[in-house]
Amino acid sequence: MPWLFASLAFVFPAFVALSPAAPDAPKPEDFVTVQKGTLPIIISAPHGGRKKVPNVPERVGTGLTNFQTVRDENTAELVEKLVAEIEKLLGAKPWVVIARFERKYLDVNRSREQGYESDKAKPYYDAYHDPLAVACKAVKEKHGRGILLDIHGQAAFTGAICRGTQNLKTVKLLKDRDGMAAIRGKNSVLGRLEKLGYKVLPPGDAEETAKEESKFTGGYIVTNYGSHTAFAIDAIQLELGTDLRAKDKYATTAKDLADAVRVFHDAYLKDLK
Numbered sequence: 230m231p232w233l234f235a236s237l238a239f240v241f242p243a244f245v246a247l248s249p250a251a252p253d254a255p256k257p258e259d260f261v262t263v264q265k266g267t268l269p270i271i272i273s274a275p276h277g278g279r280k281k282v283p284n285v286p287e288r289v290g291t292g293l294t295n296f297q298t299v300r301d302e303n304t305a306e307l308v309e310k311l312v313a314e315i316e317k318l319l320g321a322k323p324w325v326v327i328a329r330f331e332r333k334y335l336d337v338n339r340s341r342e343q344g345y346e347s348d349k350a351k352p353y354y355d356a357y358h359d360p361l362a363v364a365c366k367a368v369k370e371k372h373g374r375g376i377l378l379d380i381h382g383q384a385a386f387t388g389a390i391c392r393g394t395q396n397l398k399t400v401k402l403l404k405d406r407d408g409m410a411a412i413r414g415k416n417s418v419l420g421r422l423e424k425l426g427y428k429v430l431p432p433g434d435a436e437e438t439a440k441e442e443s444k445f446t447g448g449y450i451v452t453n454y455g456s457h458t459a460f461a462i463d464a465i466q467l468e469l470g471t472d473l474r475a476k477d478k479y480a481t482t483a484k485d486l487a488d489a490v491r492v493f494h495d496a497y498l499k500d501l502k
């Protein structure tokens with residue numbers, strides 16, 4: 230009976246405050262886009278959110294050495310496009326977790342201790358990591374293995390894509406099983422992108438021992454879920470340069486990345502159940 234509620238609220242404003250579950254109460258799960266998948270592929274985008282988190286102050290980062298609050302511009306939108314393209318190419322769904330909250334309130338690519346400063350941000354941190362952990366466990370259980378791509382943006386190498394695997398630690402199982410070819414060869418995600426004309430760092434013709442760009446070796450997400458951990462999912466952080474995320478460019482980048490995921494899937498993941 231909405232009319233009754235409305236008239237009561239008009240006569241007794243306190244009635245509104247007393248009514249349970251106010252419709253505008255923020256729900257942390259509304260600040261994260263989650264999709265359950267059927268493929269052994271997980272896509273994560275922690276730094277592209279645009280929403281203010283109510284009742285949570287902006288972080289100040291006292292004592293932190295790698296403190297960042299800036300958005301990875303257009304990465305949430307790029308990943309939406311990427312997911313749609315993967316579904317088109319492979320006819321099945323990847324697992325997806327996209328942050329919609331602004332990084333200045335919490336950073337889910339940092340440990341819990343470094344990722345937020347107010348206890349009120351904890352439910353938002355969990356709203357990102359709970360479904361990501363569920364995805365990793367489900368992929369491992371169903372397929373035995375899988376790949377996690379953690380999508381970011383950087384402004385240091387504007388036309389390039391930086392690989393972050395903690396210098397191959399977070400893709401340990403993939404490397405042990407299929408060698409460097411699965412990480413940098415023609416049917417790898419990065420090798421395919423290079424073939425499509427993208428500049429990739431470190432470059433493909435470099436030695437296996439070539440070090441990743443020191444600022445982009447991979448953050449908490451690949452470190453926590455990578456195949457050197459009990460989650461055992463091969464995890465690659467992809468840092469896309471500013472030019473590749475421009476408003477008129479990110480859809481093309483997403484399409485090419487989806488093609489690279491398809492090539493990798495067909496070479497290394499297709500035979501999994």
Ligand SMILES: [Zn+2]
Nearest residue numbers: 276301381382
């Ligand atoms: Zn980032």
